[in-house]
Amino acid sequence: MDTKALRQKILDLAIRGKLVPQDPNDEPASVLLERIKAEKERLIKEGKIKRSKKAAKTSDTPHYGNVPFEVPSGWVWCELKELCNKFSTGPFGSMVHKSDYIDNSDYPLINPANIIDGKIDVTKAVRISADKAKELERYILEEYDILLARRGDLSKCAIVINEAIGAYCGTGSFFLHLNGMDARFFSVVYGSTYLQKILKSECVGATMDNLNQGVLENILMPYPPLSEQQRIVAEIEKWFTLIDTLEADSTNLQNLIASTKSKVLDLAIHGKLVPQDPNDEPAIELLKCINPKAEITCDNGH
Template sequence: MPQDPNDELASVLLERIKVEKERLIKEGKIKRSKKSGSSDTLHYENVPFEVPSSWMWTILEEITSTIGDGLHGTPQYNSEGDYFFINGNNLSNRKIVIKNETKRVSASEYEKYKKPLNRSSILVSINGTIGNIGIYDDEKIMLGKSACYINMISPINIQYMCIILESRYFLKYAIDSATGSTIKNVPLKAINNFKLPLPPLSEQQRIVAEIERWFALIDQIEQGKSDLQTIIKQTKSKILDLAIHGKLVPQDLNDEPAIELSKRINPDFTPCDNGHYAKLVQFEVPKSWMWTTINKISTSILYGVSESAKSKGRYKLLRITDIQDNYVCWQSVPFIDYDENKVKQYLLQNGDIVFARTGATVGKSYLIENLSEQVIYASYLIRVRTYSLILPQYVKYFFKSGYYWNQIEQNSFGVGQPNVNATILGNLNIPIPPIEEQKRIVKAIEQLLKQINKIMENL
């Protein structure tokens, strides 16, 4: 920021602070420090960095009336007391945070150990967690030893001091000054001797205003980012919704209708009577599409094996917990040994879709692709294997649509922990387009999601 030559110099400000401090000492409101209370020692030697000529280097002790810490010990708690016993972990974002577990003390206990806090007091965590900041605002609190209080002398701008105490410069100093092997503690002597740059008072005010302006802008950007993420999530949902309604890609009159596809899948296929088909129809789809159920497009819907995982074995064992954010780290998937005569039906193939049937992730699914090992799947998963004339990628995206999730919510059972069994999964309704349109839909979805994910990466 540009300096204003009309500003009162920081050296004049320091003199005013010195006069005010002497007045407080004479009136008995504060005690003189063990050092000379009117030291003329300059703090220009070995300064950490250069500052404008109108600024001054000083130490915290010279611009404060008192620096101390809280009670070294445990007070007598009283669950109905009026005062909260706080420590460094109660300080956050310049506020004093009262937590559910924060203990209380009585007024009489507070009177025994109270500290001279006022509206110019800054609290800093100095034990264990180092560097948390809170500004005292007449809260009914009693300090513990892990919080120190720094009472500023007017007219120092308290918000400017918070900026200094929140800086990496102070945090590094505090950590470097800390003692103790297990729990670090910053001595009060180090706090007193902390060397800081002091600008003119008007400059302090401009610095505070400028930083607050930037923080407000950052908050706006973060809110905008959050809003954009919400819009992107809604856009993904809309893309899938358009896809299963037949509105994402144009229809091609040359495509073989889905009903002919069903006949090729099952030569004995006969169209449903109007009454039964009407029950399947949840919304209008193009004439070349058809409504059916998951079991009608699947060669099998099968539960996994109830066996414990091992660190070694012949087969990998895929579990619900191995699927995170639509990704499987196959290196971390455990192993299993299984009966060679029974294992074939449980071996996963590319194009299989596994489905979580219980717990917090019920309904989530994962498409098996690019398998390089022999893998079977655990009992909390259901495998759906579609006919070769049904594109598994299309079913994968259907399993992410809002319509699919509505069916899961309506049909899951169990108190506390929702469940969906193979029968329920098999009876879910699904709109099926012609195979060529399935391919066009999948291609369009993947192109759109790729663009959206690129936007997300750049946020």
Template sequence: MDTKKLRQKILDLAIHGKLVPQDPNDEPASVLLERIRAEKERLIKEGKIKRSRKTTKTSDDACDKQEVPFEVPSGWVWTIINEVGNIVTGGTPQKDIKEYYGGSIPFYKPNDLEQGINTLTAADHLSILGFEQSRKLPINSVLVTCIGATIGKTGRILKEGTCNQQINAVIHNQSINPLYLYYILVSEYFQHLIRSNASATTLPILNKSNFSKLRIPLPPLAEQQRIAAEIKRWFNLIDIIEQGKADLQITIKQAKNKILELAIHGKLVPQDPNDEPASELLKRINPKAEITCDNGHYYPKLPYSIPYNWVWVPHNNIINIIGGAQPPKSQFREYFSDGYIRLYQIRDYGESPLPVYIPIETATKQTKKGDILLARYGASLGKVFRAEAGAYNVAMAKASVKYFNLIDENYLYFFYLSNIYQEKILSISRTAQAGFNNGDFVTMFFPLPPLTEQRRIAENIEHLFIILKTIEENL
């Protein structure tokens, strides 16, 4: 279930007047709007708020029938956001005056709006002196980021405070339900308005003037309250679904780890006495092979006890870790041509591949399809990929088995997903760019089962992982 789409569908129904029934006894929104305008005029005369340059042009004029984005029910009106509240842009007190900072008054910035409908805290705070230099925002003000990559991010504050200049704040009129206003502003309709009206530059900006003119559908106050309550009820149910989904995803991850743990301990599939023991397999393939020990009971430094027909082998005795190569970007091409080969980078094994090709003669590190690649550093450290045919760059290393028919490639893949490798990787102290190398695995041991058991283990893991993936996709 796509809960994000479900939330937007509920908001879409709400702003179209289809979430709750209309009540003919409700005071029409047009009357409500006239009362809001009268209240605004009073505040302007008292000097409590400034007159907008657009106040002389009513929202009814601005939102004639030809201009409205969609039809709304009888009793509703289209208006501009400036009509339902006072729009202010935040600011930052002088940073060199230390007395302005470090108090208890929230100084809201775009990152604080991640909290959404209940923005309770801010990372930074002002003193009373700093607050006196700032725009004061009362409880229930709705804050919208209007610049940069996070443009449109919205939050409703539950503690009086102020905000910086990246945010436009809507201090709603008392005749507007603040929750309804928040839900309008986070709807896909309004978020699209923000994006489409922002300046078309590398740094999108929606200034206060243009923000104030964005149009919103306004129901009667009583219906606003019913809509807000109904949205909240639905969103609470979705929260429960999402929490259950998150809990199940954690359980699925734990189940995968448990399956891998059972597999490398020899407890996922039964042993077959007819299988050629791993020690004999190893000596047959390499008569000079040194077998450390076949059981952790008798060799203290081995990780744990393994089945009678398995053997512990030093990782580097049977597997080479071969780091990738980084050709100069001047050799990159976006399209394939004769004499070129695909260079795979970590991003190419994710959701946003960006193919590049390099001359074959410079592709010193290559893989065939199905080879195992290990991410070497950074945020991707610990990730394991099944390679495509091509070259691979320095951000990855290839795990290459030294002897033919010793290790099943699928079993090897699952070994690198297991905690033996993953914990080893976490223990390696390297800079972000250095990554690991072959020498880092000198002390790591590899649990080697009989070859036929390796295949049974890999098939069993694949079967169980497919079941778990099906469950996950249907959440």
């Protein structure tokens, strides 16, 4: 069974509204989106967040017409920047040098290499000095921020939780914070074939793929009601747990098969796989016919 393809199929069904049934009692995503836009405008006027450089009034019009695929009633399409309260590139390489790294400090710097299987591994992160940490305060990661690899493997995506809260975004990453979209649902969309195809076609670099913030901000996102996002995430977690079990069972089965083959061969060369027939010509006699001068040492002529 191709479990990788199965996982991908589940993600693709999820972002098309085909994984869980819709609930007509859910608040339509369009209503929530209007509230998000109003709240965002308020925060911009208060100077708490900045308006996206490319955020003209395009977000004031519904995203109908030339959409990537049909979504259920109650869903809408919106650009990612409409949902972002925070979207930032990590510090430039010139801002962090090897001399800033200190073993066992309290300030981990998270790079794409620390994003493993959708989780952030803080234990292997490089660490920076207290002075450098103060200089990089604007890059502190908060709970439920989303961390993305900015170069190389652009499928890397992780949610900031547990030990990663309070760490610092590294030079090879983006981090963003969403309003009105469950961070886990964003991860579902980000890992889907739909979005990954866009990144692979639009974010091509000379030596490695590089994620372009402008491309990402303007990607159309399928946007379900918030309660449905949470139902989708719960359903995916259920299926992925089952797939994990299948993969573990498959690994155990393969190990058992390999062990059994080795045992069978071991029994065979020790004469313990099949019973001996006393009517068989002893091997010692056959060997003498093949090479009369052979020196034979054995305690069993057969």
